[in-house]
Amino acid sequence: MIEVKIDEKEIKKIFLEEIEKHIKKIENETLFWDTDDLMKNTKMCWNTIQEKFFFDPRFPKRKVGRRWMFPAEKTKKFLLEWIDEQPNH
Template structure:
């Protein structure tokens, strides 16, 4: 009979390390978000985004043709700052 013992804390460390690696990889994949990405990342509707922060002069955005593009890194930084300002 074979008996296997698993160190749960070690499994958790491995899992968290792999998760962090995956998140970093995903962050590097997107240079820009479009409006659908922005809605997905914030879990907010387009109307709410426009009402709450779209017109904030600090919010990074560019219109290219008919499409809005948002630099992913700067947009994340703005959103983290913005959410801290909310009461």
């Protein structure tokens, strides 16, 4: 008879590491965000985005046809800098 013991903590650790790898892979494949992505990733509505940072000259954006496009990595970098600049109330 064979007995197998499973360390549930180790299985959970391996599982979470694999999920993290896949998330990073997906994030790295996204080259541009559109306005829907920007709203989803910032958890802000379009009006709030325009009011808070859209017109900041440092904010990376390009109008392609009728759509706004945002380079994903540059946009993430800007947003992290921008949030650090906000008053802490």
